[in-house]
Amino acid sequence: MTAVPLLRRSLASGWRALLGWSLGVAAALLLYLPLFPAIGGNADMRELLDTLPPELVRTIGYDQITTGAGYTQSTFFGLMGFLLLTIAAVSWGTAAVAGDEENGALELTLAHGVSRRQVVLERSAAVAARLAWLCLLSGVLILLLNGPAGLDLREGNLAAGIAALLGVTLLTAMVAIAVGALTGRRAFALGAAAGVAVLGYALNAIGNQTEDLAWLKDWSPYAWAFREAPLVNGADWGGLALLYGLSAALLVVALVALDRRDITG
Amino acid sequence: MTAAVETAALTKRFGARPALDAVDLQVEEGTVFGVIGPNGAGKTTLMRLMLDILRPTSGSVRVLGEDPRAGGPALRRRIGFLPGELRLEGRITGRELLRHFAEISGPAERGAADAIADRLGLDLGRQVRTLSKGNKQKLGLVQAFLHRPRLLVLDEPTSGLDPLVQQEFLAMLREARQGGQTVFLSSHVLSEIQQAADRVAILRAGRVVVVSDVESLRQTAVRRIRLDVAAGAEPELRAALDALPNVTGLSFGAEDHRVRAAATVEGAIDPFVKAIARFPVQDLTVEEPDLEESVLRLYGERMGDVEHPAHPPRSRHGAHRGARERSTR
Numbered sequence: 001m002t003a004v005p006l007l008r009r010s011l012a013s014g015w016r017a018l019l020g021w022s023l024g025v026a027a028a029l030l031l032y033l034p035l036f037p038a039i040g041g042n043a044d045m046r047e048l049l050d051t052l053p054p055e056l057v058r059t060i061g062y063d064q065i066t067t068g069a070g071y072t073q074s075t076f077f078g079l080m081g082f083l084l085l086t087i088a089a090v091s092w093g094t095a096a097v098a099g100d101e102e103n104g105a106l107e108l109t110l111a112h113g114v115s116r117r118q119v120v121l122e123r124s125a126a127v128a129a130r131l132a133w134l135c136l137l138s139g140v141l142i143l144l145l146n147g148p149a150g151l152d153l154r155e156g157n158l159a160a161g162i163a164a165l166l167g168v169t170l171l172t173a174m175v176a177i178a179v180g181a182l183t184g185r186r187a188f189a190l191g192a193a194a195g196v197a198v199l200g201y202a203l204n205a206i207g208n209q210t211e212d213l214a215w216l217k218d219w220s221p222y223a224w225a226f227r228e229a230p231l232v233n234g235a236d237w238g239g240l241a242l243l244y245g246l247s248a249a250l251l252v253v254a255l256v257a258l259d260r261r262d263i264t265g
Numbered sequence: 266m267t268a269a270v271e272t273a274a275l276t277k278r279f280g281a282r283p284a285l286d287a288v289d290l291q292v293e294e295g296t297v298f299g300v301i302g303p304n305g306a307g308k309t310t311l312m313r314l315m316l317d318i319l320r321p322t323s324g325s326v327r328v329l330g331e332d333p334r335a336g337g338p339a340l341r342r343r344i345g346f347l348p349g350e351l352r353l354e355g356r357i358t359g360r361e362l363l364r365h366f367a368e369i370s371g372p373a374e375r376g377a378a379d380a381i382a383d384r385l386g387l388d389l390g391r392q393v394r395t396l397s398k399g400n401k402q403k404l405g406l407v408q409a410f411l412h413r414p415r416l417l418v419l420d421e422p423t424s425g426l427d428p429l430v431q432q433e434f435l436a437m438l439r440e441a442r443q444g445g446q447t448v449f450l451s452s453h454v455l456s457e458i459q460q461a462a463d464r465v466a467i468l469r470a471g472r473v474v475v476v477s478d479v480e481s482l483r484q485t486a487v488r489r490i491r492l493d494v495a496a497g498a499e500p501e502l503r504a505a506l507d508a509l510p511n512v513t514g515l516s517f518g519a520e521d522h523r524v525r526a527a528a529t530v531e532g533a534i535d536p537f538v539k540a541i542a543r544f545p546v547q548d549l550t551v552e553e554p555d556l557e558e559s560v561l562r563l564y565g566e567r568m569g570d571v572e573h574p575a576h577p578p579r580s581r582h583g584a585h586r587g588a589r590e591r592s593t594r
Contacts (some may be wrong), residue, residue: 005368103354107318112346141295240426
């Protein structure tokens, strides 16, 4: 027997999809970031933003768009990158346990010499590895574009932003895995994970509107990742601890839950 | 001999619905044991309990001497399992998929996958998602047999296989038994496995109706016979056969210069042979006993008792009716 057979199987069967996601992430970065000199640094753009309702500007996070860090945050980390990686996290997390169980493949896997905990561990690791790959790819591409696009990002802060993006999407994936392990139902896993991601984004957007509602951000994973502007200020250790700590807690939930119940087909 | 599989009052409920109701079974090591029953009888549930995919509501099951949950992965490495609803997908080829299964199962001999696939006529180079239902079933069989497990658990193994491949599969079962492996398999038709099984259990609505060896079933077998005698012998023949209690459904038809009698003989054939010996027999056909029909008769009787415990034991007519009702459902 060789090591981590389920992890390798997951990665081997998903490489085509991962290639597609990689292309999507790269396209988003290559489309947005080189435009910074023309948009964020442009005086006309500033005037245009001044004419827009401030609530809208705050909601889409464009209030910081005139700096390189703000522009990268608003376009990629807070929007396209977050969206792409969240969709990937939801679909991979859902497929890892619940999807596999509903299509009957989990039954056959578990009839072999693997434990249920091994299934949860190795498949969670496979999802985490793929998300980490997309984040690493993003980091490298941003680093390459940093100079040419005049973003003026500091490397340490970029790493902090990448860690935050990975944390918030990993949490989403772990919600899908944990709910899948608890219920075995695809729809529940997908709904819960997508719900957490959307709610997190919405709470953050509402919390941005006024100081009175800022407390809403305490309940938003999106805010835990980005409220302290990691691209400007570096790592927000409290936020990162919440994101990764909860992800780890959800992994424990999944490990225990799948071990305790019947596998249905 | 030790038991490869042993259940005691094994019960599984899904909500209020009992899928298995106090099942007691014993499967001797080195035998082929068949579980027969219609869909929903609990065959698949029973197998899933053996593999720790489901956990019992009450009662116990021991597989190769161990509790499935406590035995864990180490126990399952000694089992080969073919699920009833085999859904294989993906761009992976059959050979790659088998390599993966060999990794998470007991070690397979080099070349074992190709040897078994060849026997069944399966191309391992093709992507799994492009395989037909029958070929997926073959792939499922290969992965179950691959590591020569001590116990094979096969849910509806013959479904989707054409008759020639079914014969090859039955040969594989006989070889497995000769090699000391135990086989626990299910089917909804007895005829498919009666050649290979040593013992069969009839399961219905979560209960074991009967456990019997195939030889005993043969004793109670129902044979259809056709008999041609010279014209004119009919009244005497009718009287002779009517006198036999195990001959039913007697009918006569006139041919040119002879009379053709058709009947059903239940159980021992000898009285019938003795009775016709004194007639000028021109032709005689005795069909291979249909064990399924025998089982369905048993079915009818036992299930009559189970479902209507207040009723007195049924006559043979009642049993016949029960059997026929079931088979048309």
